[in-house]
Amino acid sequence: MPVKKKKREINLTPDEKGIPAPEPIDFKAKVVEQKEGVHEKTIENLIMNCRLVKYTVSWFSKSKKVSKNAKSRMVMTVNGKDEGYSASKRLLASSHDAMKLLNQAKADLETCRNAYTVVKVTKSEEEHTQLEGGVRLICVKDIEEFDRKFQFCVEELMKRAADVQAALPEIKALDKQRLGTEYDEEDYPEDIRTQISVNGPFYSKFTVDTKLPETIYKRQEEWLREEINGSVVGAATYVSDQLINAFDDLARQLISRQVVFPTDPVYEHLRGGELLVTLRNRNDPSIQEGYVKCEIRMEEENKKIIHTIGPMLESKFNDIFVPTPTSSNRKLYDSTFDKVLDWLENFNRVKGTIGEYGEQMDKGLTELRTKISEISRYAHGKSTSAMTETIKENSVTRQQLAETLNEAVASLQATTASVQQTAKRKLNFNVKLD
Numbered sequence: 001m002p003v004k005k006k007k008r009e010i011n012l013t014p015d016e017k018g019i020p021a022p023e024p025i026d027f028k029a030k031v032v033e034q035k036e037g038v039h040e041k042t043i044e045n046l047i048m049n050c051r052l053v054k055y056t057v058s059w060f061s062k063s064k065k066v067s068k069n070a071k072s073r074m075v076m077t078v079n080g081k082d083e084g085y086s087a088s089k090r091l092l093a094s095s096h097d098a099m100k101l102l103n104q105a106k107a108d109l110e111t112c113r114n115a116y117t118v119v120k121v122t123k124s125e126e127e128h129t130q131l132e133g134g135v136r137l138i139c140v141k142d143i144e145e146f147d148r149k150f151q152f153c154v155e156e157l158m159k160r161a162a163d164v165q166a167a168l169p170e171i172k173a174l175d176k177q178r179l180g181t182e183y184d185e186e187d188y189p190e191d192i193r194t195q196i197s198v199n200g201p202f203y204s205k206f207t208v209d210t211k212l213p214e215t216i217y218k219r220q221e222e223w224l225r226e227e228i229n230g231s232v233v234g235a236a237t238y239v240s241d242q243l244i245n246a247f248d249d250l251a252r253q254l255i256s257r258q259v260v261f262p263t264d265p266v267y268e269h270l271r272g273g274e275l276l277v278t279l280r281n282r283n284d285p286s287i288q289e290g291y292v293k294c295e296i297r298m299e300e301e302n303k304k305i306i307h308t309i310g311p312m313l314e315s316k317f318n319d320i321f322v323p324t325p326t327s328s329n330r331k332l333y334d335s336t337f338d339k340v341l342d343w344l345e346n347f348n349r350v351k352g353t354i355g356e357y358g359e360q361m362d363k364g365l366t367e368l369r370t371k372i373s374e375i376s377r378y379a380h381g382k383s384t385s386a387m388t389e390t391i392k393e394n395s396v397t398r399q400q401l402a403e404t405l406n407e408a409v410a411s412l413q414a415t416t417a418s419v420q421q422t423a424k425r426k427l428n429f430n431v432k433l434d
Contacts, residue, residue, distance in 0.1 A: 038422070039232070041356060042354060042355035043228055043232055045352075045356075049140055049141075050140065051137075051205055052135055052136070052137065052204045052206070053136050053138045053143075053146075053201050053202070053203055054136075054201060054202050055134070055199060057106070057197075057199075058197045059196060060092070060189060060196065062090060062092055063088045063089065063090055064088060064091060064184075066182050067182060068082075070087070070182050074087055089179055091175060092164075093175070094174035096170060098164045098166070099164060102161060102164050104160075105159075106157060108153045109157065109198070112146070112149050112150050112153050114242075115345070115346050116139075116142050116350065118136060118234075118235040118238050118350050118353050119132075119235060120136055120137050120234065120235075121230035121234035121235075131234065137353050138203075138353070139353055141352070142352075147201065150201060157198065158196070161192055162193060165192045165193055172185070230423070233419055233423045235350075235354050236354045236416055237416055237420070239354065240412045240415065244282055244413070246339045246343045247340060248282075248283060248405075248409065249336050250339070250405060251405040251409075252277070252278075253331065254391070254399075254401055254402040254405070255325070255402055256328065256330070258274065258323045258325050259272055259273060260273050260274075260321040260324070261321070261324060262322070269298075270296050270307060273296040273297055273298040273307070274297045275295075275323050276294075276297050278294050279292065290314060291310065291311040291312060291313055291314060292310055292312060293308065293310040293311045293312075294308070294310055294312075295307070295309075309321070332388050332391060334384045334388050337387065337391075344365065347361070357418075361411070364407075364412060364414075367408070368405065368407075368408045371401055371404045372387075375391060375397060
């Protein structure tokens, strides 16, 4: 049967009341001055009220190298040499319904993870943060609910694996059509169910073994404290980034289409092109603050060609390209709005991992929640499609939502910058780790 996305009901009631931080996103967000002890209390909260959660997923191989003869024939078409290329074929990549449902079941595990957990840092330096693969942070209060839903997802995953096994002859027949002479029966497992497993989840706390010699214990205790400090920064940045990315995607679809009218002859060939995407530092850390990287779409010989400009100073880009709004709106997708709603719901659960910082972020989202609730009332219901239709039909609502999203982004940026700055200080917190 075809895969259908379930219609979702949205709980838009804010957990806390608060005030937003109305800073425009086009400027570098100011750093919120934190009260004495806020960072230390957040660390204590992480140690006392959160746990580490770990699980692993084993999956079947979805690619194999092509035969030497096939590789040589491919390389010959570009007058190259075999050693300069690698070539592989994709397996079990058909559009068969059983495969779609299996892939969706795997994605549901990740969705469950994101709804209850945040990343954990294993190493944090000024210019580089290293995440610990397969390990996340979760609030103690959420463990029971998370574990129940996670186990349900695992059961569904194994049911879908059994369905794929039953349909394997059909799936391999579709692969044979795609792969032609490179199809090889030996590439496929006899039983797909033996290739899929989920190990965990396992829960543990931050601790140092008290049986260690004193000097080693003190050294490992210090390392763990630094790791916990980095995890506060990593968790706050992760939560903020997920929200900002979702807000940015929606905000881009809310504004009118823009075209460019370059004043520099070098870019005259882009005159009348549509400005599709404007990326800043918050979207891509490799872009310096104050700079932008933009994509401009042109119609060339009945083809749509994307030209990338930058990174370039934003003020210089605006002077040279003169982005000009049109009367045409961009297409607004239900899935983009859904993503915002999903991450707002996720945030309500995971904000506890970052203590007071989570509460500060929550206050900055109050105006956005209020605006979404207002749209829901106008839509006479809470379905995503009804809400997006309401936005499309009302230009004022469209503009107000875009402005509210921008203010929420600025507030999140300000709090995250504060966390990153505060974490650089020498901290003194006395929570036991054993």
